[in-house]
Each structure stands twice: as structure tokens, then as C-alpha cells.
Amino acid sequence: GIQVEQSPPDLILQEGANSTLRCNFSDSVNNLQWFHQNPWGQLINLFYIPSGTKQNGRLSATTVATERYSLLYISSSQTTDSGVYFCAVTGGSEKLVFGKGTKLTVNP
Amino acid sequence: KAGVTQTPRYLIKTRGQQVTLSCSPISGHRSVSWYQQTPGQGLQFLFEYFSETQRNKGNFPGRFSGRQFSNSRSEMNVSTLELGDSALYLCASSRLAGGKTGELFFGEGSRLTVL
Numbered sequence: 001g002i003q004v005e006q007s008p009p010d011l012i013l014q015e016g017a018n019s020t021l022r023c024n025f026s027d028s029v030n031n032l033q034w035f036h037q038n039p040w041g042q043l044i045n046l047f048y049i050p051s052g053t054k055q056n057g058r059l060s061a062t063t064v065a066t067e068r069y070s071l072l073y074i075s076s077s078q079t080t081d082s083g084v085y086f087c088a089v090t091g092g093s094e095k096l097v098f099g100k101g102t103k104l105t106v107n108p
Numbered sequence: 109k110a111g112v113t114q115t116p117r118y119l120i121k122t123r124g125q126q127v128t129l130s131c132s133p134i135s136g137h138r139s140v141s142w143y144q145q146t147p148g149q150g151l152q153f154l155f156e157y158f159s160e161t162q163r164n165k166g167n168f169p170g171r172f173s174g175r176q177f178s179n180s181r182s183e184m185n186v187s188t189l190e191l192g193d194s195a196l197y198l199c200a201s202s203r204l205a206g207g208k209t210g211e212l213f214f215g216e217g218s219r220l221t222v223l
Contacts, residue, residue, distance in 0.1 A: 041145070041198075041217045041219065042214060042216045043198065043200075045213060086151065093164070094156075094163070094164055095153045096143075096212065098151035100150050
């Protein structure tokens, strides 16, 4: 089945710094989403982005489907951005496959 | 509009028991999918239901089952609980089925502890 790799696995930043999270996938996808998992476990939608570029405030995402990767950019990070960020894709099997996540810690 | 609602939020069971978890999707969404999250295995797909039919199933033993009702609410059941079933169980809803559903929306999860 499709493989999803996220990097880096851990990221520690000072408040105000910018960061880029990467998601590589092994096959063509129909669906790609980025999520932020809050401390209580809920997955919060950030972007639905099977291709192209989207922006939402300090966050933006780009997916280059032909090269099988997606990037999540966080600018001017805040302590509330801390948590685990997941990339999830759906390919031919139509099963949502998650990466292992990037754990982001933003220090004040 | 109301989001995805999962109940119960927390529960503790002992080995050998069974458990039923419930998920109410966003109004108008007909697809419900279930996921298991553990520290060791991460987030894994369990199954997806659409219009009361199971459309897809992950690699889990037959002890894990589910169903969907005519109002799109879904339940999943785990029988003969094992310690390794301790996990966060997440439910997601979407408007359509399968890989081209568009955006999925998740509930807050049901945290199961098996003693």
C-alpha cells in the first residue's frame, strides 16, 4: 500500500520562528490532508490539499502531486502551535493512510 | 453546525470484555470511518461505512466490527478485549465515500483502557 513519510519527526522552535514540515508519499493520491492533533487527541483540520497551494493565516501548504510531496509552512510560530502535525493521504485503495507525524514544540 | 460526536469519551474495561463505541457524523455526511491510534502503531484505518454498507476494511482481526444505521450514526464493537486494544479510537465523517470524499472531519475520540 501507499507509504507516507513525514519529516522531521521532532522540531523545537522559539516563539516567532518559522518552520517547514514535509510529507512524502509513495504513490499518486486522490486526497491529502494536514491535521493538528490537540493535547486532548482531536485531529483538527488544517488543509485539504491534494494539489496546489493554500493559505490560512500564519499557515500555508503546498502539494506537488507529480513529485509526491507536500509541505506545511508555519510562520511566526506561537506556543499554541505546539502539538503533533499529521499528513494523511488516500490512494487507490481508498483507505486513509497517516504518516507518523511531526511533534512540534514551540518555547516562549 | 455540530461536529462529529463520539461517545463515550473515556472508558476502562478488563481483558475478555467487549466494548461498543458510538459516532454521530456531521449532519448530511453519509460516510463514517474509524481509526485506532496507539503509541506504537500510530494512526491506523479500521473501516469505513457509507449508506449502511461497509466499503472498506483495514488489517484488523475479526474481533473488530462495526455498523452504520440509517441516520448515518455508526458504532464499532471490539469483542474479547486484549491489553493491546488500549488506544484512542477516532471517528471521521465526510460527505461522500472513498478516496474522493474531500475533507474528513474527526471527532474528539474515545480513549479505551484495557486492564
